Amino acid sequence: MKAMLIPPSRKYFDSYLEACHEYEQINEHSFLHDLYEFAHLKRGGEISFNAWKNGIIHQYYFDTINGKYQMLSVPSTTFWLVDETQYIGIGIIRHRMTKAIEEYGGNIGYAIRPTKWNQGYGTLQLKLLLKEANKLKINPALVTCDEENIASKKLIEKNGGKLRDKLPTHTNGKDILLCRYWVNTK
Numbered sequence: 001m002k003a004m005l006i007p008p009s010r011k012y013f014d015s016y017l018e019a020c021h022e023y024e025q026i027n028e029h030s031f032l033h034d035l036y037e038f039a040h041l042k043r044g045g046e047i048s049f050n051a052w053k054n055g056i057i058h059q060y061y062f063d064t065i066n067g068k069y070q071m072l073s074v075p076s077t078t079f080w081l082v083d084e085t086q087y088i089g090i091g092i093i094r095h096r097m098t099k100a101i102e103e104y105g106g107n108i109g110y111a112i113r114p115t116k117w118n119q120g121y122g123t124l125q126l127k128l129l130l131k132e133a134n135k136l137k138i139n140p141a142l143v144t145c146d147e148e149n150i151a152s153k154k155l156i157e158k159n160g161g162k163l164r165d166k167l168p169t170h171t172n173g174k175d176i177l178l179c180r181y182w183v184n185t186k
């Protein structure tokens, strides 16, 4: 499988927007692909790459956790997983731990575009993100997911994740059990 992590790039931006539309079409929420949330970035009906790049930073700063809009992010690095022609997925590495990150987001967030699900890309992307986290001296990394997100749990476990605990949390309007894993980045 030929795919690599790159910083978000203008070259793949149309492909990234197609991936956002794929999420809309299946009515699935991925805050990393949320065109509705990006609406404020539109100028003349279109989102430009620069507006996205600057605006996404704002989005990473907040999320609704336990009913409150909370500061989630700390300095973070965003990567795209791409092949020669297409955008495949997105990953964020959050460099520092805060209470909100410990109780919700974890050090690493990720998503794969729906048309590329179930082809091993999620597992590969997390493996590459863990290497990048190690370069940032994050070890172990805290990686979290909803107990019901079987695919996400599998790819964390396939990358060596050890379950730390399951934390009852309320997010995106529902009560969930948040599985928190420690993953060695070496």
Ligand SMILES: CC(C)(COP(=O)(O)OP(=O)(O)OC[C@H]1O[C@@H](n2cnc3c(N)ncnc32)[C@H](O)[C@@H]1OP(=O)(O)O)[C@@H](O)C(=O)NCCC(=O)NCCS
Binding pocket: 030, 110, 111, 112, 113, 116, 117, 118, 119, 120, 121, 122, 123, 124, 144, 145, 146, 149, 150, 151, 152, 154, 155, 158
């Ligand atoms: C979670 C996600 C990243 C997985 O990506 P992916 O590319 O499909 O993952 P992989 O192909 O590497 O599959 C990993 C494992 O999950 C399994 N899997 C994939 N989709 C599944 C599903 N819907 N139900 C059950 N298992 C599933 C695969 O079969 C594989 O298991 P195996 O190794 O035993 O065969 C992807 O579904 C996604 O982007 N979801 C939306 C965003 C999201 O949930 N992000 C994570 C937030 S914590």
